[in-house]
Amino acid sequence: MDTVTDQPHHAVHYVNRVGWLRATVLGANDGIVSTASLMTGIAASGADGQTILLTGIAALVAGAMSMAAGEYVSVSAQSDTERADLAKERHALAAQPDEEWAELRDIYVERGLTPDLAGQVAQQLMAADALGAHARDELGISDIATARPVQAAMASAASFAVGAAPPVLVAAIVPAGSAIIAIVGLCLLCLVLLGYVGARLGGARVVRSISRTLFWGALAMAVTAGAGHLFGAAI
Numbered sequence: 084m085d086t087v088t089d090q091p092h093h094a095v096h097y098v099n100r101v102g103w104l105r106a107t108v109l110g111a112n113d114g115i116v117s118t119a120s121l122m123t124g125i126a127a128s129g130a131d132g133q134t135i136l137l138t139g140i141a142a143l144v145a146g147a148m149s150m151a152a153g154e155y156v157s158v159s160a161q162s163d164t165e166r167a168d169l170a171k172e173r174h175a176l177a178a179q180p181d182e183e184w185a186e187l188r189d190i191y192v193e194r195g196l197t198p199d200l201a202g203q204v205a206q207q208l209m210a211a212d213a214l215g216a217h218a219r220d221e222l223g224i225s226d227i228a229t230a231r232p233v234q235a236a237m238a239s240a241a242s243f244a245v246g247a248a249p250p251v252l253v254a255a256i257v258p259a260g261s262a263i264i265a266i267v268g269l270c271l272l273c274l275v276l277l278g279y280v281g282a283r284l285g286g287a288r289v290v291r292s293i294s295r296t297l298f299w300g301a302l303a304m305a306v307t308a309g310a311g312h313l314f315g316a317a318i
Contacts, residue, residue, distance in 0.1 A: 108281045110150050110239040112296065114246025115277065118142040119270040120303045122250050123263050124311030132259035135247050146247060149194035151240035158232040165224055172217050183217065184209060249273050267304055274300040 118139055125138045176183050184205050191201035208216040218224040250266045257265045278293035 092228060107242045108277065110242030111246035111277050112274070112300070113150065114143070114146060114243035115249070115270050115273050116300045116303045118145055118247035119266050119300075120248040120307035123255060123304050124307035126259065126262040126266070127308040127311035128314065130259070132254065132262065135259060135262050136251070136254040139224050139247070139254050140198045143244060143247040143251055147240045147244045151236040154239040155232045155236035158235045162232055165222075168222050169214065169218060169224070173214055176213050176217065179211075180213075183213070187216060246273070246277070263308065265317055267301075267308075270304070271297065271301065292296065 094233050121142045122135055122139045130138075169183070172183075174243055184202075187205040187209065188201045191204055192198055196204065205216075249269050253265045254262055255268050274296045275293050278296035281287070281296075282289040282292035
């Protein structure tokens with residue numbers, strides 16, 4: 084027989100991390116891949132070490148700002164839509180509460196409750212927090228999924244800068260002749276680490292996460308290096 088304890092149960096769910104984890108992994112991956120790809124393309128064109136380094140620094144700064152602006156704008160648009168839906172739902176609750184109760188009851192019936200029980204649940208939830216109940220169960224808006232523009236922007240910018248830092252540091256240390264090998268080698272290692280950390284934090288399969296991160300990162304660097312070599316030779 085199971086014993087009941089007074090210890091509270093606090094389960095850690097991976098979905099609670101989805102908001103900041105997505106922005107962080109995306110930013111770091113983009114920082115590594117785009118910066119390293121750009122630098123390898125410039126290096127493959129035959130540029131000197133100073134040009135490669137300046138290219139990396141410019142890519143780091145521009146990329147971090149672009150990620151921050153892009154995340155803020157896109158997530159702000161999502162937040163505006165959520166607020167508009169909540170305002171519409173608030174008006175509906177004030178104008179036609181019975182219809183809104185029936186709508187919530189029908190949602191619970193579709194999820195498996197009997198009509199009587201679904202009606203009681205809907206009534207009690209609306210008595211406690213009508214807007215919150217409809218936001219969660221009708222609109223799909225919850226604390227986990229709520230858009231947070233500033234958080235997303237800061238996480239994306241910071242993670243991009245962290246991801247872009249390794250290739251820039253390599254360009255500052257190694258000679259231009261060895262830049263491509265050094266940048267690609269270090270960035271592939273960083274992509275392996277990123278895939279592993281992302282999988283562990285998100286509860287995904289480590290091998291799959293690392294494989295897809297490596298594949299797309301290596302492909303981007305290879306294509307960009309090929310373009311830099313082709314057009315550099317032509318110029």
